[in-house]
Amino acid sequence: MSRRKNGNETIKRLRTWTKGQKESERLAVQVMISEGYKSIDPIHPLGGQDGLKDFITIKNGLKWIGAVSFSKRPKTQSNIIKKFKNDLKGVKKNNVDGIIFFTNQV
Numbered sequence: 001m002s003r004r005k006n007g008n009e010t011i012k013r014l015r016t017w018t019k020g021q022k023e024s025e026r027l028a029v030q031v032m033i034s035e036g037y038k039s040i041d042p043i044h045p046l047g048g049q050d051g052l053k054d055f056i057t058i059k060n061g062l063k064w065i066g067a068v069s070f071s072k073r074p075k076t077q078s079n080i081i082k083k084f085k086n087d088l089k090g091v092k093k094n095n096v097d098g099i100i101f102f103t104n105q106v
Helices: 008-015 021-034 077-093
Strands: 038-042 055-059 062-069 098-103
Touching: 021 038, 021 055, 021 062, 021 098, 062 077, 077 098
Parallel strands: 062 098
Antiparallel strands: 038 055, 055 062
């Protein structure tokens, strides 16, 4: 049986992400497109200050910010929660309806 058929290869590659922030944001945008989000605007696709958002998007008339946090090494749950809470501040700062948070951590 091919490793690709049972999803283990995908899980392994996500958990040991080696591509960097730019590529993780591109992956997140592709997921958003597949889920029906529209007008996805990456803020700084080549890096830089993003104002607590990696992208802005719209779905069902609601405006969302997206935050992407992929790591090469495992992080503790408290570190992930801390990162999420910091990114959550972007909802108010950017005057949007909600946040979509992507991470490769479990």
